[in-house]
Amino acid sequence: MPVFLPLLDESGVDLVPILARSGPIAVSPTQFSHLPPHNQYYITLESSPDAILDNILSWLNEGVEKVIVPLTLAKDLIAAGIPSERILLLLDVGNFSAVSDTVRRGVSGVFLKTPAIDIDLVTSVSKFFANSAMYVSSSTTSPPTLSTIRELLAIGAQPVLPSSQLTVAPTSADRVNVADAFLAPIVSDRPDGLFPTVVSSETGHSLGLVYSSVESVRESLITGKGVYQSRKHGLWRKGETSGATQDVVSIRLDCDSDSLEFRVKQHGAGFCHLNRQSCFGEIGGLPALESTLRSRLASAPGGSYTRRLFDDSSLLHSKIMEEADELCRAEDTKDVAFEAADLLYFALAKCVQAGVGIAEIERSLNAKAKRVTRRPGNAKPHWTKQADTKPSTSTSTQPVSSSCHKADDRIRMRMSDLAGITSEQRAQLLKRPVLKSDEMIAKVKPIVDDVRARGDAALLELTAKFDKAQLTSAVVFPPFAPETMQIDPDVQAAIDQAYLNIRKFHEAQVAQDALVVETMPGVVCSRFARPIGRVGLYVPGGTAILPSTALMLGIPAQVAGCKEIVLATPPRPDGSISPEVMYVAHRVGASAVLKAGGAQAVAAMAYGTETVPKVDKIFGPGNQWVTAAKMLVQNDTDALVSIDMPAGPSEVLVIADHTANPAFVAADLLSQAEHGVDSQVVLVAVSLTPEKLAEIEQEVDAQAHALSRVDIVRQSIPKSIVVKASSAQEAIAFSNDYAPEHLILHLENAPKHVASVENAGSVFVGPFTPESCGDYASGTNHTLPTNGYARQFSGVNTLSFQKHITSQQITPEGLKKLGPVVATLADCEGLQAHANAVRIRLRANE
Template identity: 70%
Template sequence: MPVFLPLLDGNYNEDLLQALSRIGPVIVPPSYLPLPDIDVSRYILLDHAASGANLDTIIQYLDQGADKVIVPLAWAKEVVGIIPAERLIILLDVSNASAVSDSVRNGISGVLVKTPTLDTDFISSFTRFFAGAKIYILQTGSSTPPQSTIRDLRRAGTTLIIPSSALTLEATSTERINIADAFVAPLVSDRPDGLSPTVVTEEGKSLGLVYSSSLSVKESILTGKGVYQSRKHGLWRKGETSGATQTVFGIRVDCDLDALEFDVAQVGAGFCHLNRPSCFGETQGLYALQKTLQSRLDEAPEGSYTRRLFNDPNLLRAKIMEEAEELCDAQTQEEVAFEAADLIYFALTKCIANGVTISDIERSLDKKAKKITRRKGDAKPKWVENTQATASSSTQPPPRPAAPAVSDGPIRMRTYDLSTATPETRSQLLRRPVLKSDEMIAKVKPIVDDVRNRGDAALLELTAKFDRVQLDSTVIFPPFAPESMEVEESVRQAIDVAYANVEKFHAAQNEKTPLRVETMPGVVCSRFARPIARVGLYVPGGTAILPSTALMLGVPAQVAGCKEIVLATPPRPDGSISPEVMYVAHLVGASAILKAGGAQAVAALAYGTETVPKVDKIFGPGNQWVTAAKMLVQNDTDALVSIDMPAGPSEVLVVADSTCNPAFVAADLLSQAEHGVDSQVVLVTVNLSQEEIAAIEDEVDAQARALPRVEIMRQSLPKSLIVKTTSVEEAIQFSNDYAPEHLILHLLDAPGAVPLVQNAGSVFVGPYSPESCGDYASGTNHTLPTNGYARQFSGVNTQSFQKHITSQEVTADGLRVLGPVVVTLADCEGLGAHANAVRIRLSTLS
């Protein structure tokens, strides 16, 4: 609430208006618009004399940035309920105050009352009648008000309106009052020295706490410079000797009239005597970024990335659009915050390049907030079309290729010392990104239901929508055309070697003979394996060709003896499947290939369509849409389908001691970090010095920069961890708690550490066992539990494609011994028929 309100009445100049802008709003009749180019808050006074004023005019003034409008009571019916109450003040003559209805009182934020006298009793009753509204008093025909009047009214919770003809920048006289004298009139202090505590801020951030006197406040108002009162040295003109001056934009009084706030622009080294921007420490967040970018604009060397951004508008435009898309695609809280930070960085770079500050942005936001007229808010057609072409909010977005690097800064992971970590910190280190399964399942359900209900028709439509491919049929049956399997000879040979190794390892897992145990004489129990008849194998597509996944899923299915192997994978733009995947499908004996991806492929496998065979179990990795669809169908009793395991982002945990090769360790970390921005990468060090850790970090940075997916790594690695431990036992214990998908051991005695491993998808032992070998061709399976599920799940193996059936054979002699035990237990449970089934047999043996 202002100390007083000036009313422009024709007798003012720009200097006076500039000084008034520092202490609050100004009441402006329309005839004085437009004002000089001075940033001053405006209350527009529309009295009966306002020519042509109507509701549209009022809205126009507010849309153009006026804080409030003041209208006669006679106009109340037209505006109350349409104009927001906080923007509306009613103009009253003292004689018609009783004519104000309850609806009007509830629809306004203030009352401007014209009165010939300042009767205290009347003003008090008036205030009670308009409880909750701000009261502004304009004394008609009055001479210059004394400071005591301003003080008494303001302390009573009302504000005096003073015509500009009664204000001056000169000394107060009987004709005019100095605006600074009017401002300080109601100030109070509980200090013996009479000073007012003063908070100094810049762009909303506190710079420090100082003190003000009436004299210093007056000088600041009149000069627009930061002037305060030193408790030791008297009047303190900020920067008079240091050069670190201040420009004052606004001075506000707190609600108790005993403290002040100065809004300033600091010039020079800073506000604090320690040459820092603030007495409360260094600037953080957006304002710190702004200062950094402003300094880079002036000082960034030629050839640096920041200089490129400032000098190349097309690059900056591309980065802003790229980051906006990534923010739109983000799902988890962590992802949204991470992508929003990137977008803000590039957007602020654009602003700084054009001389726009955060304060300018805030003023624009404030101005927009003042608008009464609102646009519908729909997106422009080109963006609506683009969004519909790529994805909708209820369907999966298409994969996006990696973009160029965004920064020249070093690529670093976050480091923690386990010996000093609190239990809360340790727990936090073990956490993965929150997977909002319920939200994703709700998004995929309409897709799954559509395929379930409409079969091939829905599948073809969804493939056209999401994969952007028009197909006549989504299924390929063998024999596959030879030309569809043509691959380079070197690739074919590599696939053949990998196939042989994977087949050998998984064949060894196959049970050769049934398990047979005689639990007591005459009682033989058995267990034997049978293949799951029909399995669906999901092989992701998108930016990568993944014949390795087709191998890892197809070979154990083939070895297990599954009768039907349906392989599902997204088609290429021309509607075909990559020849590498086709070749693997041929090797593993696939009975059908479904050319579809995402939730629609999972639904087709789960329920079957006119052409897609229904399966009994679905395997394979995929994005969150695929995972959510798998979780949905496995819980539908109508589908009667199971899945291999829940899936999350790819993971690696590397344990390294002083014998490690930093280049090897870095390469292992990067091989996982390139999968996606949400990849989980952890390095656990064993008694490594800071220099040894730095050597690994330097290798990570150098190798990443030379790799094609460096942009993905720039985002995944800063979210990744280095955890320092003091022993192999402590390191493996942390790994067991983390339960990684891939565990790599760079240790002096790596084989000796394997017995300590309790939870991991797959272990890579020693410096010459990179994860890549297991991913492609060593023989083990690379479809592994993620997100900590290695505590409960195994990786895909031959037995994943089998179920086990038990049998028992009891002889007559065996029943004589076992039968009484069964009868006793059945009777104990009250299941007479169970007991009878034994008794009736025992009766024939007696």
């Protein structure tokens, strides 16, 4: 990570060689075509001109490290498959919360434009883009102070400094010295204030350990020569007397900012005063071979073998081809190593003969690694054996794909087989991605604390910041204005039918009568249900329309008899709530609609504000910010609030046998895979033939490419698995261990297998029961336990909105029989008052 990012303007061309030694440089496309080679150029694009994608691909293939692009263009690059580490998002400070999770995951960092550097504001943005690089560009004419640079670095951000604000002269009010900016964060724990400095060759091999000072680093950056600080003699300009000078390639700080690394091109006898290349002894491996070959090229006697190689190009070429052929034929590990060493010897001899060293080879390898478009990689025809010269020995039964997509574009799942796997391998198949809940809780805590402390004021500010909605009030109370609930008649009819189905199923779950049991004569125990008084329902959204979640949470709350139902959902930029959600809020009898999302909505419901009613339990799905906030408040005794269940990525497990329709199976898998890149999709194949599996794979690929969310599926499906099982019993046993959120049974006589299901959020039985029906309108609830929690938790149901109270009533005769038992146990535990409460009644009843 650089200390600062220079932004080249018209006045800074002369600084390029100096700036290149300290790290990357941001340049315009026009400047890039006229600048000397450098492996860390960042190209900045303020707009998206026509055909720019082809230009960007060309720049990245030419070795440009990153492109800095606006939001629209970033989306195009992500969709085109450009690696995230090559994209920086160009963003105005006021727009950062409008960035979607897809874009946030698809870039390596943010180039933030701000009128002036506000540390608090940058900190907020940095938290929003956690684990991403952050570059801060201010439009002020004066550079940031060195203390401001240090403050930015402390929160993980680097200042962007236009070259017009940089100088090689002493730092002034309008310009900062390049070395001063570079060394702003460095610290020394030495009494003399010097910095330990590792000196390495261009290829990263250690040459020695020295010390640097601010003065020596400044001179090295400016002159490009190795200059260090002698602890006895002051500035030490390497090679000034010996001639063993150094050209500085780069200077870097270590991760703790307390030491330096100089990468140098060493001239003369070497770095060490003993005329060796390294102070740590003789070098070995390829660097030693290169040194030997260069020496032989300069002075090998006539007639020697190496001289013959250099003088006879045909001999050298023949040896390279001979050794390459022998390496291809080698099979034993020792033979492979031996032949590879021979090939490297002759290949490096060819390079040295042409004036090319290991450093140039590595630069070429690095440049190839940066390419974002690839050739097919096929061998040239004269090196390829023709298919008809040798009969095929393949025994594969895998059919050739009929997909019209390129082979490397196919969307496929990973394959495993339960037969013969170890317990450790089975455990790996059951694992989900690790959820870093502690990290997310730390990120949401400042938001939760702010709402708890400042109430409505904080809620309105955070809604403006994250949802871009300027509100005067965050809560809407009934009766809701008719104009806020105007929806398409067909949509209203669908919501009404879903409402009836869901309500009918959840009403059937209500306990009608109290449970009464006489445990012994005269001792009657009972249990009765009461609704939770105040509940908060979180409905994700904003620009999205999610009336289904509002139905799934609101109806059981209504059926259970909850007195207050607070429905929270993010507002749209104009401050309104989608009319579909408002219509559902009206139908389920919501007592308030909170126009807020994220951690701030959870905090408002957990603690209450001046206008938001405090609730006793919070329900509903959400992103990782919502989930972390729910986990945080439920553990705060001051909040006195519970939550429905732990949450994780959406998931489905499909069990399919020979009766399964491949198109149905693929559609069920994709219905969950499209939720997000971390969705979990598992197919357990019961004795399916390779042909049947291939049909399912082809359907997954074909249907996925027809989806608008194909880019999400392209990431989630390859992380998903196909597990082969030998029987339906083995498949269900695996499913019970996995405990999926959704379990779909594409099995012959599927209903009979439901009795074997022990762990699942919800089960979908038979070929005509898609998971989508449970998500919307069959009647069951779609708020279900994920991440394996179906072993311990139920999905949301009517009982989730109720609590059960027990009571007991004992007659005098009952106490005569029960009292001695209680008194004996109380005495056993040493609780005299407990025993006395019984005995005093027994004596009174004598």
